[in-house]
Amino acid sequence: MSFSHRERTITHRPPTVQVPGGIMHRRIRTLVTGGAGFVGSHLVDVLMARGDEVIVIDNYFTGRKENVAHHLDNPMFELIRHDVVQPILLEQFVLLDSCCYKTNVIGTLNMLGLAKRINARFLITSTSEVYGDPLEHPQKEPYWGHVNPIGVRSCYDEGKRTAETLTMDYSRNEGVEVRIARIFNTYGPRMCLDDGRVVSNFVSQAFRKQPMTIYGDGKQTRSFQYVSDLVEGLMALMEGEHIGPFNLGNPGEFTMLELAQVVKETIDPNATIEFKKNTADDPQKRKPDISKAKVLLNWEPKIQLRDGLPRMALDFKNRIFKEIEDDLDK
């Protein structure tokens, strides 16, 4: 089990202004917290490509500067090393975005405060973990979930649930324009090699000729979504008029044993499996019902696991082989 701090975005749309010869649209400025991380950096690529001015805040707990290094020379891009647990006064830039629980609660509160002060649209990237170990399958958005409030995963599950609560409170009471995405397991290039998630673990292990570690009996399921599909969903949500929450995930469901088999077929037919004790409160199954996003956002994922995995494998191969070369050079 691993916990990401996940990214939040704030978009500020300066009013259009009348200029001689017509109306000029001012450029959109978007703040992405966690923008040097796996999903955040892919989102930043899309925002930069459409011409936004992008500010990234990241504390580099799990993000890496090299994920956004290709934007550093671009005057439209700015990278700030900062932990959102501490308030940040960014009005002067934006007028123009510890502990896992603390990041989700205080970090979200700080960013909601900023969105309110500058009248910006706020997107919270929540998680399928708000459903906990679900008693409904597949999971639909109205389901309230089945979460242990005092377990080892609670800081993440409850942190995100509180983040959603704060977001809705700011929408109802403070008039902040908000959007809520519930992201299901996502994979792709630029994931941390060793952050403990199952896809990155299996792919890294296969390249390093280590056994793939299956926790428990491997019959638990997850639904894996390729990162570019997620980014398209986030963009549709941010651009659309519906608050959500929306499940963003690929309904293709796999047991961990099946996932290991796909990694084997993709990377190394001789890869082996090692069974290990599972962590407490591990959800036994997880699969999104995405009917709501299909209808209201006109979105659905396009890339299935067997097509997405080779793209991720290429990036992992390059990075792992470079690591091995660097070690040999020492």
Ligand SMILES: O=C(O)[C@H]1O[C@H](OP(=O)(O)OP(=O)(O)OC[C@H]2O[C@@H](n3ccc(=O)[nH]c3=O)[C@H](O)[C@@H]2O)[C@H](O)[C@@H](O)[C@@H]1O
């Ligand atoms: O998408 C989500 O909603 C959440 O998915 C993950 O949480 P989890 O589903 O537990 O994902 P993994 O840590 O990748 O574990 C998935 C399954 O694979 C198993 N696993 C993990 C790693 C491993 O080496 N072997 C293995 O069998 C775990 O026990 C679990 O059953 C992420 O850690 C969360 O940040 C994210 O919010």
